[in-house]
Amino acid sequence: MARPAEKASLDNWYVIDALADIPAGTRPNRLLGRDLVVFRDGESVPVVRERLADGSLGEPLPIRQRWGYLWTTLGTPPRELFDIPEADEPDRRHVVCGAVAVRASGLRIIENFLDMAHFPFVHTDILGAEPHTEVHHYTTEIRRDVDEVWATNCEFFQPQAALSAQGGIMTQYMYRVAAPFQTLLYKTCPAAANRWDVICLFVQPLDHDRCRAHPVMFIVDDESTLTSMIHFQQLIFLQDRIILENQRPRLLPLEPRAEIPTRADISSVAYRRWLKEKGVTFGTAERAA
Ligand SMILES: [Fe+2]
Secondary structure (H helix, E strand, C coil): CCCCCHHHHHCCEEEEHHHHHCCCCCCCEEEECCEHHHHHHCCCCCCEECCCCCCEEECCCCCEEEEEEEEEEECCCCCCCCCCCHHHHCCEEECCCCCCECCCCHHHHHHCCCCCCHHHHCCCCCCCCCCCCCCCCCEEEEEEECEEEEEEEEEEEEECCCCCCCCEEEEEEEEEEEEEEEEEEEEEECCCCCEEHHHHHEEEEEEECEEEEEEEEEEECCCCCHHHHHHHHHHHHHHHHHHHCCCCCCCEEECCCCCCCCCHHHHHHHHHHHHHHCCCCCCCCCCCC
């Protein structure tokens, strides 16, 4: 039997579906190696319960409805869901991009999201292009006050940074890992010089080596259609999926010498150190403690 999820992974909030996708009937779902059922009660409020080993249903789990998603937890999160102040700005487009199933550890997905070095090779002529392959020096830190990992002062030359971009630009980035399986990036907004576009990737770990990724964007762009913005993001993410599903080992190694980092990987080094400090083992190659 697969090793069960540990407390550090359980005590977090996770997206399990877009609210718009929750039908009237009962539907199975999964989180951290455990089976769930989701349905709407008489007032149309979503209800999430665990399907236990004997087939019975557990007590309703805590839920949150935020940013177009249903969040739940199998543990007791010490904190409320993190905040995304930009999401409340009324002139932003809120783009729910649709779930993508990926046969990889959810932690690998977060780590790939933090990685700029792959842009020219995986997202060729969109998020990067040769000969602009160098990752410039950037800063990374574990912010103890908020318990998040940040990478700042990131920049990369991008031929098509967003749908709204006219030609190549040097794009500025900030990365934020708000929880072990939840990450956001802030990037140059081609349509508004003094603001950041916000792209979130909420990862739902189904099992150690299998998950669903839920990308959502809060974008300043009055021109593009919603459909074209969703297609742009899906194209990018499907390019990532090919890489992710071919990475070996499938689980994330946390041992420092398991994979050789380069200077471009300092965000990944900080992320792995932070996971290890927290005791996260779900989706890692760690033996259960
Ligand atoms: Fe990518």
